[in-house]
Amino acid sequence: MKRLDLIIPELELERVRKALREAGVPGYSVMRHVTGYGAAGVVSEGLEVSGTGANAHVIVFCEPALLGTLRRLLRPLLSTYGGVAFVGDAEPL
Amino acid sequence: MKRLDLIIPELELERVRKALREAGVPGYSVMRHVTGYGAAGVVSEGLEVSGTGANAHVIVFCEPALLGTLRRLLRPLLSTYGGVAFVGDAEPL
Amino acid sequence: MKRLDLIIPELELERVRKALREAGVPGYSVMRHVTGYGAAGVVSEGLEVSGTGANAHVIVFCEPALLGTLRRLLRPLLSTYGGVAFVGDAEPL
């Protein structure tokens, strides 16, 4: 199994969720109110009061076979709206 | 060392915490207000106002030797109340 | 690429952030309001109202070459103020 970590601007979340469902992942988890720093600069909590919001952290545990589809669906979103996606290994307990 | 990620309904949290202490893990961390999607359907923030709550994300870094005990203690909880548990590799910085 | 997970008392956050920028990481993400248990005992939500706060979870994806600098900058912080740091593998999606 693989573990996919997405850290993305909150405004992207709805589209990412849709992409995950479309790719057929067995599940995912979302944490909001994530702040950070990346190519687009600093995202601080203060920005939550502006319309652009903070970041969200999405975790997906899925079969390696899904990664191709996920890459195809998510890469355009990430390059348009920002955020990062990393894959690691994970086995069910 | 191993890294264990548990994503579980919040109502399970107290029992999971107890299981972790019983297994003798050196520490754990908990993030609440986690939403998501899995076998039991969608968990949205709106559900936090209903009594069943959202999910929690528990991270444990521990020796591989503990995984057997953790599996024994946690599996029944996960199969009764839902949630997922995945193990990966991690080394202290 | 490597994935670094730091779980630290919130009061340490500003210094950790500074260390990460100094080490030249390409980005990082921060989740607050993390509770847990470790060498210093239990950190519960109730403590957020006391001045010492809860924990924060910091995730960094970076090149393995940075780990040496990160170790040098972060270890003294961790040994003084508490918290854990673990490294795993991760590849961009």
Place this chain on the structure above:
Amino acid sequence: MQSSVVLQNLLSPPVLFFVLGIGAVLVRSDLEVPAPLPKLFSLYLLLSIGFKGGVELQHSGLNQQVLLTIGSAVLMSLLVPLSSYWILRRKLDVYNAAAIAAAYGSISAVTFITAESFLETSHLHFDGFMVAALALMESPAIIVGLLLVRALAPRNGDSAEKTVGGWGAVLHEAFLNSSVLLLLGSLLIGLLSAAFSPSGMAKMEPFTGGLFYGALSFFLLDMGIVAAQRLQDLRRAGAFLVGFALLAPVAHALVGLGISRLLGLPQGDALLFMVLCASASYIAVPAAMRMSVPQANPSLYISSALGLTFPFNIVIGIPLYMALVQRVIPVLP
């Protein structure tokens, strides 16, 4: 049914904000009240309603009428789950039937509060002890639901153990869950303050009193959003459950009306009694059921109680019951 009563309810700020919340979901707006803000409002409403109920209970005192009314309310919270189970079992398995039955035996504090506000804007009196009835109806329904599972569930393998768990945990969950505890605790505090600290009691007023109506309206905005989101779950549930979720409240309200008549309750109390019978729990009971009857599907009992029965009662039920009250219950001289 007088259209003026319906309009008066429908065009009051709390109900209008509820409808706005539903509308926001329907037009797919990103309007939301992020967690844990809704928790702030629900804690506030429980605390305030308990406190005010306690103050009024202290003023009115406990007489036979009070005890009879509270007793009848508790009785209803025992009987409703039994009759509901009997109906639900036709189409659902033991676990789901029992969990939904328990939800309908219990109450929805927000529905009760909205009915109180409706009475207040109509300048109709109601009694503080009705809050005690509200608080005491939560737990029995949970117990009945779990007894049903224990008695009627198939015993194969370990599923009997999974079911219900130890009775200690169950009773704890039923009687000491946060909403029961906060309601009863605040009731007691209101009672004690009214008796021994009148100036303290008076200083609570701007918080528990003045602010209340607006805070309820704000909270109902969020509840509208949440209810509309749940509604979308109901597609899976099927027509039987949809029918139950819309007809059961009316049936239970009618029984409540009959009992109110028998007890000789005044109009305001009769409406609240009907609302207690008609409303279904989406907080305490789901929490208890999810822990004790994990075999039941939460999306069934939460969606029916929260996605259908709750908005039905808020928007249509309350004025409908009021119209019935006005026909059946004589105005006190």
Place this chain on the structure above:
Amino acid sequence: MQSSVVLQNLLSPPVLFFVLGIGAVLVRSDLEVPAPLPKLFSLYLLLSIGFKGGVELQHSGLNQQVLLTIGSAVLMSLLVPLSSYWILRRKLDVYNAAAIAAAYGSISAVTFITAESFLETSHLHFDGFMVAALALMESPAIIVGLLLVRALAPRNGDSAEKTVGGWGAVLHEAFLNSSVLLLLGSLLIGLLSAAFSPSGMAKMEPFTGGLFYGALSFFLLDMGIVAAQRLQDLRRAGAFLVGFALLAPVAHALVGLGISRLLGLPQGDALLFMVLCASASYIAVPAAMRMSVPQANPSLYISSALGLTFPFNIVIGIPLYMALVQRVIPVLP
């Protein structure tokens, strides 16, 4: 410019708490209002201002003056982005120029609210329909900004697709974003309550009325912190944008003053009209731009609107505009 007006504004609690928030960042204190508490206050302020505006709109009714004023406000929200784009394009690319232009065509509800509070403490009347103008100025500026991008952006490769996205999504974002929806919804609710549920309307008052000024002050404490943090971003933006962020509000306010004079608005409404023209959006427009014009740099449009124009208007702009109003607009008999 009468120094008493400036002092009266500067030494009022909302502005002082705003300055305290700025000061906290400057001395590097750890004072913060953690998420999502600021959201609670911004939802509360929108709901309250909409509700109160609706109540007053119901009392005043819709006459020609009202419609003319609202129409002029909407017109300004179409023209300001065009003229702003023309200026900004000298130094910035199409995407950034259009995004910033849209922000300045739109409005800042908190600036408007602070101006209302300023009028109230000065015992100057203003009309409820100005809130309708506020609500209706958010969306057109977004549309103009996106039309500018569509018409003037270079079309190389897929960037045309990236730009703006489907118009459906854009119009949805422009007209159904949470702040527009909550404002217009609350306005309508206020209007309906005032017409049909006067006792419900009255019971909202402690929440939407009494509490308002203090809640605004608390929120401005946080906005001061946020604005000061943004200010530090502006180093990257350069002198041109800093100049624009400070001069554009004054220029737009002057145009607003001229229109107010032409329309024969009373003093209070004239100030609000000027503030609508002078303020820039840091909520609805940035959200829409970030989604529809991802090529623009959010730190430019957010920092200029939130880090400079917003504090300028709160601290200096409002009393400055008031001083101008007092010179140009006759006091009603």
Place this chain on the structure above:
Amino acid sequence: MQSSVVLQNLLSPPVLFFVLGIGAVLVRSDLEVPAPLPKLFSLYLLLSIGFKGGVELQHSGLNQQVLLTIGSAVLMSLLVPLSSYWILRRKLDVYNAAAIAAAYGSISAVTFITAESFLETSHLHFDGFMVAALALMESPAIIVGLLLVRALAPRNGDSAEKTVGGWGAVLHEAFLNSSVLLLLGSLLIGLLSAAFSPSGMAKMEPFTGGLFYGALSFFLLDMGIVAAQRLQDLRRAGAFLVGFALLAPVAHALVGLGISRLLGLPQGDALLFMVLCASASYIAVPAAMRMSVPQANPSLYISSALGLTFPFNIVIGIPLYMALVQRVIPVLP
């Protein structure tokens, strides 16, 4: 000690809700006020108390009595850590003794606020400048604690560096931590508003005044939960620290009573002065100590201040000190 004073305090809503919170933990209910809602209430209370104190300070002005009282309060915040250290050092190491000593030299704003509310419900006057004393007692105790560590800690290896860190950071933490800044800032804002913006000041009242007592009660519900959770940590602390946490407040209150008598303070101010001496910090000091004296064990200084001294003062201390005040301090003519 008149039992009526005790009952009057114990049966007031704030204290009853505090007890409810403690009870919820004892019966293992899941009642909780999730983060960051408690932060909302603590910010609100600091802002309101500071603002109201500033308004009253403007009305009363600064005279010799005021300056003497504030000076004595600051003196107490320097002396209490010294004497406490001397006692604590018998059983604890330098780091822990200094950190706990600093906590007891500093103050608990919530205890102070509860005492104010107690006075208000008893219709006893107190002066606004006592809030200034409250704000000015936080920082000196921190400094003394750090000086103790610097002077008396063993210097082996790098632990000297670890200790205290640069003085710049320490002074910054002592004087610009969020609670000191918000209190002093709000005090100044109250003062300025009262002087220059009386209508602004008046419009704050429903928020900072009317709401206050209820919000305090709500917050104390949560503080009861938190204190009871901390109490369970105290098992590790041992009988010595438990004894200190219960006897030190009484001893310090008695010294405060003597000083109040010497200064000729009226009854209300005397009670507040005693409470300032008796209470221990669980916010500003722990934050500073954890950063500057990482060798000290936070669970010792937080648990004793928050788990024992705080509930002791709220439930028993305040009425006890009041009973003493009534014996020792003459009623003003």
